[in-house]
Amino acid sequence: MSLVDDLVVLRPEGLYCPPGDFYIDPWRPVERAVITHAHADHARAGHAHYLAAAPGEGVLRARLGAVDLQTLTYGAAIDHFGVRVSLHPAGHVLGSAQVRLEHRGRVWVASGDYFVAGAADDPLEANATCTPFEPVRCDCFITESTFGLPIYRWAPQHELFAGIDAWWAANAAAGRASLLLGYSFGKAQRILAGVDAGIGPIVVHGAVESLNAAYRAAGVALPPTRRVTEIADKASLGRALVIAPPSVQNSAWTKRLGDYSDAFASGWMQLRGARRRRAVDRGFVLSDHADWPGLQRAIRATGAPRVIVTHGYESVMVRWLAEQGLQASALSTEYGDEQEAREEAREAAAPAPEANP
Numbered sequence: 001m002s003l004v005d006d007l008v009v010l011r012p013e014g015l016y017c018p019p020g021d022f023y024i025d026p027w028r029p030v031e032r033a034v035i036t037h038a039h040a041d042h043a044r045a046g047h048a049h050y051l052a053a054a055p056g057e058g059v060l061r062a063r064l065g066a067v068d069l070q071t072l073t074y075g076a077a078i079d080h081f082g083v084r085v086s087l088h089p090a091g092h093v094l095g096s097a098q099v100r101l102e103h104r105g106r107v108w109v110a111s112g113d114y115f116v117a118g119a120a121d122d123p124l125e126a127n128a129t130c131t132p133f134e135p136v137r138c139d140c141f142i143t144e145s146t147f148g149l150p151i152y153r154w155a156p157q158h159e160l161f162a163g164i165d166a167w168w169a170a171n172a173a174a175g176r177a178s179l180l181l182g183y184s185f186g187k188a189q190r191i192l193a194g195v196d197a198g199i200g201p202i203v204v205h206g207a208v209e210s211l212n213a214a215y216r217a218a219g220v221a222l223p224p225t226r227r228v229t230e231i232a233d234k235a236s237l238g239r240a241l242v243i244a245p246p247s248v249q250n251s252a253w254t255k256r257l258g259d260y261s262d263a264f265a266s267g268w269m270q271l272r273g274a275r276r277r278r279a280v281d282r283g284f285v286l287s288d289h290a291d292w293p294g295l296q297r298a299i300r301a302t303g304a305p306r307v308i309v310t311h312g313y314e315s316v317m318v319r320w321l322a323e324q325g326l327q328a329s330a331l332s333t334e335y336g337d338e339q340e341a342r343e344e345a346r347e348a349a350a351p352a353p354e355a356n357p
């Protein structure tokens, strides 16, 4: 197969579809961009035209403002210069999509970021804040590999949220606020949808609330949330779960909380060094990305004989895929995960005690 036949190639601007003359999640300004989801590293400002999945319109506009945006419902297709383009649920955040491209009988799928539980198709394990990941059969699957190392295996969701609830309840009993740090788009809403809102009031940072509004407008059920300024008495703040982006850690914003315990929610919390570096009381391993078994299961489900690996642990994943008899290669993209990802990724790649459980 020659490179000319590839439906997606790497250009300085980003992943490019030559027959369709458009880009997927480009990192430099382009004429036409298909956007997999509204996280900042995938949905950048400055493109002339955007195409994205309809459920993500609100979150995209919350982040990019009044851009020229065309939306497609999941599964619907449009034709662009002979390339049939459709978007399919990725289970990562509200509106996240895999991009399916069909041209002259060949089908390629670019995953963007995706979340699929590793163990089985258990609806209880899905991300409750968006449409679950749907495998799409294809000839070539372009997969992310943010957590593409065997050490990454997520615990069942109910265990994780039971742990967060227990930490919150114990703090509430002691009259101490529970500050849970997590990315304000996606992670925060997943926490909100998963915790037991009966334990106490839930307070969110303004950055979280503006995304909550977009989720609620899209019909996602979230428990009632309040801003810290809306809570007058210290006693109810002492029973509250407070959800805020990692940037507030040790900032003046936290002084309003009085006595509090802090925790960090991220897939990187599986690494001891990441927990230590964060210097929080607790680390909860909660990710919107597939873990190692989830990546393997998702890749198998596509039936694709060829797999291209993007951001994450490309070399480990490519080696594993080749061992499975697949044609595997990597593409070097400029996507990164949450702010801390690169730093933590370096640690995970280095030999650590936890790498050999």
Ligand SMILES: [Zn+2]
Pocket (backbone or CB within 6 Å): 037, 039, 042, 092, 113
């Ligand atoms: Zn993402």
Ligand SMILES: [Zn+2]
Pocket (backbone or CB within 6 Å): 041, 042, 112, 113, 144, 311, 335, 336, 337
């Ligand atoms: Zn990503």
